[in-house]
Amino acid sequence: MSKCPNCNYELVLLEHRQKYKCPKCSRLYPQIEIERRDFVEFNKRHKGKQIRKSFMESLTNKNSLLNIRRNKMLKLHLRDGMKIIRRKC
Numbered sequence: 001m002s003k004c005p006n007c008n009y010e011l012v013l014l015e016h017r018q019k020y021k022c023p024k025c026s027r028l029y030p031q032i033e034i035e036r037r038d039f040v041e042f043n044k045r046h047k048g049k050q051i052r053k054s055f056m057e058s059l060t061n062k063n064s065l066l067n068i069r070r071n072k073m074l075k076l077h078l079r080d081g082m083k084i085i086r087r088k089c
């Protein structure tokens with residue numbers, strides 16, 4: 001339901017006039033204007049969720065990448081360590 005930009009009361013659509021009317025403050029708004037505003041707000045909310053979701057996903061992806069790198073580094077260190085030990089012997 002669309003809300004009145006002035007008093008936040010629920011608007012009533014006057015279909016024959018293509019306008020929304022607020023029963024509380026009796027203001028009239030063009031239907032297209034209210035629907036465009038609702039669409040923009042919906043998009044904002046939806047985008048916010050999407051960004052948070054992809055941020056969380058990128059975090060977990062980075063974590064797994066870091067883990068892979070760490071494991072590779074550990075293996076390299078171990079191998080180098082073994083080489084040094086062998087040389088010394």
Ligand SMILES: [Zn+2]
Pocket residue numbers: 004005006007008009022023024025026027
């Ligand atoms: Zn109003």
